[in-house]
Amino acid sequence: EKMGTPSWKVWVGLQEAKTAKFWKAVSSELIATAILMIVQCSVPLKWPGNNDSGTTVQIALGMGFVVMCLIEGFGHFSGAQVNPTVTLAMFVARKLSIVKAILFILAQCMGSLLGSGLVYVVTPANATGTFATTVVNPLMTPAQGMVVEMYLSFMLVFVIFGATDSVKKITMPSLVIGLAVAMNICTGINHTGASMNPARSLGPAVYVNIWENHWVRLPLRPQVSL
Amino acid sequence: EKMGTPSWKVWVGLQEAKTAKFWKAVSSELIATAILMIVQCSVPLKWPGNNDSGTTVQIALGMGFVVMCLIEGFGHFSGAQVNPTVTLAMFVARKLSIVKAILFILAQCMGSLLGSGLVYVVTPANATGTFATTVVNPLMTPAQGMVVEMYLSFMLVFVIFGATDSVKKITMPSLVIGLAVAMNICTGINHTGASMNPARSLGPAVYVNIWENHWVRLPLRPQVSL
Amino acid sequence: EKMGTPSWKVWVGLQEAKTAKFWKAVSSELIATAILMIVQCSVPLKWPGNNDSGTTVQIALGMGFVVMCLIEGFGHFSGAQVNPTVTLAMFVARKLSIVKAILFILAQCMGSLLGSGLVYVVTPANATGTFATTVVNPLMTPAQGMVVEMYLSFMLVFVIFGATDSVKKITMPSLVIGLAVAMNICTGINHTGASMNPARSLGPAVYVNIWENHWVRLPLRPQVSL
Amino acid sequence: EKMGTPSWKVWVGLQEAKTAKFWKAVSSELIATAILMIVQCSVPLKWPGNNDSGTTVQIALGMGFVVMCLIEGFGHFSGAQVNPTVTLAMFVARKLSIVKAILFILAQCMGSLLGSGLVYVVTPANATGTFATTVVNPLMTPAQGMVVEMYLSFMLVFVIFGATDSVKKITMPSLVIGLAVAMNICTGINHTGASMNPARSLGPAVYVNIWENHWVRLPLRPQVSL
Secondary structure (H helix, E strand, O other), rough: OOOOOOOHHHHOOOOHHOHHHHHHHOOOOOOHHHHHHHHHHHHOOOOOOOOOOOOOHHHHHHHHHHHHHHHHHHHHHOOOOOOOOOOHHHHOOOOOOOOHHHHHHHHHHHHHHHHHHHHHHHHHHHHHOOOOOOOOOOOHHHHHHHHHHHHHHHHHHHHHHHOOOOOOOOOOOHHHHHHHHHHHHHHHHHHHOOOOOOHHHHHHHHHHHHOOHHHHHOOOOOOOOO | OOOOOOOOOHHHEEEEEEHHHHHHHHHHHHHHHHHHHHHEEEEHOOOOOOOOOOOOHHHHHHHHHHHHHHHHHHHHHHHHOOHHHHHHHHHHOOOOOOHHHHHHHHHHHHHHHHHHHHHHHOOHHHHHOOOOOOOOOOOOOHHHHHHHHHHHHHHHHHHHHHHHOOOOOOOOOOHHHHHHHHHHHHHHHHHOOOOEEEEEEEEHHHOOOOOOOOHHHOOOOOOOOO | OOOOOHHHHHHHOOOHHHHHHHHHHHHHHHHHHHHHHHHHHHHHOOHHHHOOOOOOOHHHHHHHHHHHHHHHHHHHHHHOOOOOOHHHHHOOOOOOHHHHHHHHHHHHHHHHHHHHHHHHHHHHHHOOOOOOOOOOOOOOOOOHHHHHHHHHHHHHHHHHHHHHHOOOOOOOOOHHHHHHHHHHHEEEHHOOOOOHHHHHHHHHHHHHOOOOOOHHHOOOOOOOOO | OOOOOOHHHHHHHOOOOHHHHHHHHHHHHHHHHHHHHHHHOOOOOOOOOOOOOOOOOHHHHHHHHHHHHHHHHHHHOOOOOOOOOHHHHHHHOOOOHHHHHHHHHHHHHHHHHHHHHHHHHOOOOHHOOOOOOOOOOOOOOOOHEEEEEEEHHHHHHHHHHHHOOOOEEEOOHHHHHHHHHHHHHHHHHHHHOOOOOHHHHHHHHHOOOOOOOOHOOOOOOOOOOO
């Protein structure tokens, strides 16, 4: 971007990190991920005596619409990636410096803890349940769960890259990406909880201390023999 | 706006109040809020013998779509704010004179009473129930409820300001704001009824006389020790 | 439109009725209303042993999306009014000649009979039930039902005029009108079946011979003492 | 397209088949249909102990949104037809050479087997059930089922041709086509499973070996006496 700067310096991004715009972007990721998690931790709650709470369609639409809102509200600051997998993909595609990528991921994890924590303190204990943690369905093997999460992450990143393509210039990228999240939740919620997002899975896991098969949602998954 | 008028006079807005356009805008808020309340009081009704009435998704989509329709239908008259919290935020952002803000809020309260009343007279007594009143979930403390309502109001105002930003010029602001309302209902309906709107809470409360913890939905909430 | 033609002749529209374009438009209303009714008669069916069939959200989205599709598919032929109330409103607003309005309404009624009939012959008897007929909820008085239907018809016409305003030029009128239909169904389905459309109510009533309080859905309702 | 080439050669399309672009398009159909089937086989699964899995609205929105995503993601490679009926209609409309049409249909069938297979291996046996196979409702005759499938296929093709019309240039064709798929599922899911797509019906049928009345979904249906 900056003329005269060697390309490897741009790739590292230390110079960029001295600007106010850079830290605005990092803060934007933190706040946007916190909002994502406020919705994420609220929509699936099963309230005592209310069979209609936490239905799949409520979760899918709530999450799809919040992603759309975050892109409209925070997109011009940081892209509203709110997801380490997306940030990693953007980094690989050379749309992000390494310093920015690392700080975005840290901000996303902190935002997740913040947003989940806020919902945790306002939710009564008997409605908390497993609190939006994403566990592989007990009827499935962890390897099966990993395949599902890999597919869902791929689809999300694929749609994001397609919808934000500067050549195609589609009309409402925020709506398309939001509805893609809703689609992925309709697809995989019963298999793995349809996380697609390691930061999203982090927050709830910390508060209710459920870590079962958590690794299947990491973008760089270990090659384990099951 | 008007050249030659001192800025404090524009801020007060008495001059503006002498125009027909001004009173058209006030009437527009009254009618739009009445329509909002007709939908709001109808969608959550639980009809005897029909388990499928008043589901969360029905409420969320009904309210999201009516907000979209009101913005398309009344937006060019008054902005279709239909919400004292939004009007207050617009006033703070200097997009509204003080006289206009006060009359908008009065019109919204009157509209709420009108719309709720219309639904009240056409709804059979055994389907009325708590009639769309917004009460803090009995499993929660009022303070928890207030945190939820403050978050929901913040998100709504945040999306409205983002979607109507004259620089970004997004494609369908009415759709984005409508779906943000649907998202907020998916998020907070079981916590507090997801009011986000003191005028919206006023109407139903008057007809069925339920005022429990009503203050948590006021935009300027008292600092009480609980 | 045609220069040199006296305005009353345009208003009557006999000259227009000699063109192929005119009859294309009339046919378009017939086919579009038939498609509307195919969806309308299918979505609310309660299938034996399937509690999830005919839910409110399924009906609302099915009908909202079909109206959007019809406007995209038939809008340039005839406006895809598919509703005598809309045609009457368009006639009053001088957007339609009297001959065209009458033939549109006849075509809509024939289309309703055709579409409903098609669904009737492919639906098993024990899933037919009251077959999408719109009756006022037995808990309500007919006068209450009429108020609800008048409000729903008003909202529909109001959104149609707003969304197709040639000055505002909104981005996706078909989507806005479709979602307004979905909103109206979420609002009034338990009160009156949310007809909004006399042609829509005609077809099913003929096949299962249910005419109870049918008159509340006519655009020109008789002034009866109840 | 290519100047100097006789039109019948363009219609056959052998020359086109020597280009990289051609094979990219064929691969695009294979991958896009595989993704379609991953969603199609996942959304209707009934999980033990979860009454809220596989609801009609979840299926309709999941499938509608995936079609929108596929058009945005693969549309510029091959049109994202993902459906032999659509490919056949495009061929009849002279928008496709015969060689391309045949290879597209083969690719769609292979994609269907691939996508369905992927879901089959990650889904526990007691959640598989009839695995998204499309059978005519046992309360209906096969002839009735065929009428429903013919109507649904017609509507889909009609909306696709309308939404991609180069004269009308509508704003978001992907959204309109996606919501048309959702509409068709709301309409016909209880009659026939709302296949609209022979390739879509092929994959699941292979894995669970259910072929009952499969022929009603073929675009060229045999004239049988029932």
